[in-house]
Amino acid sequence: xxxxxxxxxxxxxxxxxxxxxxxxxxxxxxxxxxxxxxxxxxxxxxxxxxxxxxxxxxxxxxxxxxxxxxxxxxxxxxxxxxxxxxxxxxxxxxxxxxxxxxxxxxxxxxxxxxxxxxxxxxxxxxxxxxxxxxxxxxxxxxxxxxxxxxxxxxxxxxxxxxxxxxxxxxxxxxxxxxxxxxxxxxxxxxxxxxxxxxxxxxxxxxxxxxxxxxxxxxxxxxxxxxxxxxxxxxxxxxxxxxxxxxxxxxxxxxxxxxxxxxxxxxxxxxxxxxxxxxxxxxxxxxxxxxxxxxxxxxxxxxxxxxxxxxxxxxxxxxxxxxxxxxxxxxxxxxxxxxxxxxxxxxxxxxxxxxxxxxxxxxxxxxxxxxxxxxxxxxxxxxxxxxxxxxxxxx
Numbered sequence: 001x002x003x004x005x006x007x008x009x010x011x012x013x014x015x016x017x018x019x020x021x022x023x024x025x026x027x028x029x030x031x032x033x034x035x036x037x038x039x040x041x042x043x044x045x046x047x048x049x050x051x052x053x054x055x056x057x058x059x060x061x062x063x064x065x066x067x068x069x070x071x072x073x074x075x076x077x078x079x080x081x082x083x084x085x086x087x088x089x090x091x092x093x094x095x096x097x098x099x100x101x102x103x104x105x106x107x108x109x110x111x112x113x114x115x116x117x118x119x120x121x122x123x124x125x126x127x128x129x130x131x132x133x134x135x136x137x138x139x140x141x142x143x144x145x146x147x148x149x150x151x152x153x154x155x156x157x158x159x160x161x162x163x164x165x166x167x168x169x170x171x172x173x174x175x176x177x178x179x180x181x182x183x184x185x186x187x188x189x190x191x192x193x194x195x196x197x198x199x200x201x202x203x204x205x206x207x208x209x210x211x212x213x214x215x216x217x218x219x220x221x222x223x224x225x226x227x228x229x230x231x232x233x234x235x236x237x238x239x240x241x242x243x244x245x246x247x248x249x250x251x252x253x254x255x256x257x258x259x260x261x262x263x264x265x266x267x268x269x270x271x272x273x274x275x276x277x278x279x280x281x282x283x284x285x286x287x288x289x290x291x292x293x294x295x296x297x298x299x300x301x302x303x304x305x306x307x308x309x310x311x312x313x314x315x316x317x318x319x320x321x322x323x324x325x326x327x328x329x330x331x332x333x334x335x336x337x338x339x340x341x342x343x344x345x346x347x348x349x350x351x352x353x354x355x356x357x358x359x360x361x362x363x364x365x366x367x368x369x370x371x372x373x374x375x376x377x378x379x380x381x382x383x384x385x386x387x388x389x390x391x392x393x394x
Contacts, residue, residue, distance in 0.1 A: 032060035032226065036076065038098045052111055053119065054095035054103060055082055058162055061210040061224075063094060065104060066119045074119070081127050083117040085196060087166035090123050090131040131165040138163055141193060145172060148188050156180045159207045163195075170195040173202050173210065205230045208254035215252065222259055233257040240268050242293050271296035279319045283326050285333045303335065312337035 034054075043049055053074055056063045066082045074080060074093050081088045095103060104111060123131070141161040149156055156176040163170050170193055174180075182199055189197045202210070209223035223230070235245055238261060243250065252258045275294050282289045282303060289303035292311060300313040312335045314322075325332055 032056065032063065032224075032228070034095055034099070034103065036095060036097065036099045039076075041098060050096075050098055050100050050111070052100050052104065052116070053080075053093055054100055055080060055091040055119075056094040057089065057091040058210075060092075060094070062162070064091075065100065065109060065116060067116050068119045070119060070121070072122065074122075079123040079128065081120045081123045081165070083120060084164050084166065085169040085198075087164065087168045088120055088127070090127055090165040127165065130167070134163040134165060134167040137167075137193075141170065144192065145189065148192065149174075149185060152185055152188070154180055154182065154185060156182070159202070160210050168196060169198065171198045171200060173200050173207070175204060175207055176201060203230075204254040204256055205259070208252065213253045215258075216249075217260075221253060223254075227259060230259065231262055233259060233261050237261045237265050240265060240272065242295075268296060274299070275301065275316060276320055276323065279323050282319065282322045282335070283331050284322070284335055285331055289335060300338065313340060314338065 051068045052065050053068055054063055055066055068074065074096060076093050076096060078093045079090055080093055081090055083089075101111065109116075138161050141163070142158055145158040145161060149158060155178070156174045158172055158174050160173040161170055162173070170189070172189065180201075186197045186199065189195075205223055208221055209227070212224040213221050215221050234257065235250075238245060238250055238257075241261070241264065243261075250257050250261070272294065275296075279301065280291045286308075287306045289305055289312065292302045292304050294301055295313070298313075299316055301316065301319050303312045303314060304310070305312070314335060315338055318336055318338075322332055322335070
């Protein structure tokens, strides 16, 4: 999030990081950036040009569409003042032009919606100063809001508070397992913070997307950078991918199963169609072999015998063959496991030369005596300054 800090000088607004006016599309200036691949498309008809822009708030955690009824032109990354509840709000322009129509179609919003709010102006210094002042109230509002909810014995957690730029409205995002009667809570919040209060219930995944963080992979959370649709995740998906059912390793920052368990699930399901479904147990003379796992990368099926700690990898053809024999009441003698050869090349150890053993102490001593002898010889041949000789010459 290197570009999250915005600097403004007059009407010129740009991120401090990449200096690209918010058009980088990498997620630094805005956590839920959408790449505008239609920004170079020439405008054929000005009357048909989309006069709706997408504005993001709170670093991309919330986005909305606003109609541009002014004659001003807005660029991506600029801060604008838009209509709010009883006042105005300040947000970043995230999308403009034809790409906005595609985003509205994706969300089921009509461009001719009469209830769509409008863009007021470019954010001036007074708007930005008021926006920064009210944004500084949010951390204190979270702490105070949680304390008030605890005093009222409400089973809920205030996860995030978003203040409107003019300070007239505050949105409290909370998490609860069931329905919460917060009518008394709204009255207390309104009298405590002197704002109009709106309560919004979100899930644990939505909270992680709004708060942000770093996942176990070392990158920013998918839900806070690009993921918008939260599909259901269960432990069956982990079993299909031969992952150990370890709740600690499979859970994300939100405490739920990781959304990335869905990413490769279709590939695993397609690969598992080549494996037989009726070969969970194979009978041989030593006992009944039980299927442990399926290796889709090497097309192997691993079995174990009851009286052995060893695991036996079988090819798909061999497993089908033994199952066909068992159906005919024929019990083979061996599983005929394949031999696993390591594909990783063997590291070649470098050959170290014993340099110390090739140097004798006697040779070092001889070179040292020779060096001292040459120094003493040069010292003897050096002419000496005799004061008596100098006086005679005078």
